[in-house]
Amino acid sequence: MVSLADKQQAGAAPALGGIPFLLVLIVIAAGIFAFGRWLNISYAFFAGYVVLQYIVLGTAWNILGGYTGYVNFGITAFFAIGAYSSVFLYKIAPSLPLPLMVVVGGVLAGLVGLGMGYLTLRLRGVFFSIATLALAVVVQTLITNWDFVGGARGAYVLRPRVAPLIGGDYVQYLFLVMLGLCVVVLATARAIERSGLGYGFAAIRDDEGAAEASGVPTLKLKLIATVLSGGFMGMAGAPLPYYVTYLDPASGFSLNYAVNAIAMPLIGGTSSWLGPVVGAVLVGGLQEYIRVTISSAANVLVAGGLMVAFVIAAPEGIVGLFRRKR
């Protein structure tokens, strides 16, 4: 017989608690930002923002898609709700600080997540996915026909020349906001994984009927997942109008966001918070490199090609490859 203590030693390496992990994340984020300031290249912030945005988007998708197994294709709906809530707020109160807009965008997208979850979570598997796809179409149609936020013509957002609080180029401020969002989202994702909630999500993903029979309130847990997932996607979208300065439905609802938000967790690995990070850095970085060196159209090909390769060769993603076989 193997004793309990031996088992624990044989298990994973000693892991950090929630608060120390958060502190480590903050230190890493501060280090990244300080390094960026030292480099002082505007393009580095510009490209880094995209990667960070995909870390948030991929992690948000993974909370529903990876942890509970409900594949959401309606990413752009949530992302654009965040983006367009900022456009709306910019039109009525241009002086509102960006972090506040992020919170509003997140709350709105989270509420839409709650509604969508309530209506569609009775559907399983591919039927749920199709319903989410429909949501993206519905939201895009609404936004396209809403003149106040620019309608089909699009809306211009004039961003301040100098970043508030930190000084320097405004894109540095956007980068910092997204960096902070990464810290929040990653700390949340990891906390879920290590809590009872994470076990409940895993039970739902593996067998919903057996989960119910084991006492798991599946509907409630799935709603928590859709709210968190949708809310974080909305937060990821909220700074977008300031980043692009001109937002129209074609760019806000671009298929790229949906493809990347699914491809990155799949490539990095859906079972751990680290997966979407690895996927976003790798695929996002590669796309940016190809966009600059080869062609701006080739970057979608990268996500598609890698996704196919990984689904076939390494279904558990990069993190799965390194994880010791149990």
Place this chain on the structure above:
Amino acid sequence: MTTLLEIAALGKRFGGFTALQDIDLEVMEGERLGLIGPNGSGKSTLVNCICGTLRHDMGSVRFAGRPLDGLTAHERTRSGLARSFQLPRPFASLTLAENLRIPILYAVNARGDGALSGPDIERRCLDLLAEVGLAEKAQRLPRDLTQIEMRKLELARAMAAQPRLLFADEVMAGLSHAEVDEIIALLFRLNRQGVTVIMIEHIMRAVMELSQRLVVLVAGRKIADGAPKEVVRDAEVVRAYLGE
């Protein structure tokens, strides 16, 4: 002894097919009940209706004096019902120990009285696995198990919810003679701890040994209910199994 489970005029239809009709059944606290019947007679449907996996169309189910009608499956589990599935349905991405952690977190701890924390949960998972002889594989995934071990895992997971009433749905199918004895001993042990056991089983040796009372379902109707030795001699039961 008090009545733990009370089923009155229960009926279930799937479209035009009547799966269960007018089922009346009372189970006493601490009883060991055998539920038998030919394939397709509605045994598992009855369990599904009681546990909330399916909604019944007619009649009522009361458990521990409380009506269960309208409660979801997880609420019923929390109120003290637990079941194993006839075809094992383990949580495939979780280790065996983690499989048992789910009902402890979501059924036992949700009841509020005597919630377990961290190391206690781990210990309890390992103890339960040891009871069904799976302690060595606690950190393995269900895909490493044989069909027989999966049935044991099913039973352990149901036990982990600390039920007052346990449905063992064909947990012994495919097991060797010695293993059947092991499971029988395990069910006896649980019963001595106060758990009421309803066993659905085709292995008559086990049914006869364990059951204090035997209920027979045929084509969705209850045709016999009584002492095992008398029930198996009942003319109608013999006809249902062997034909005219």
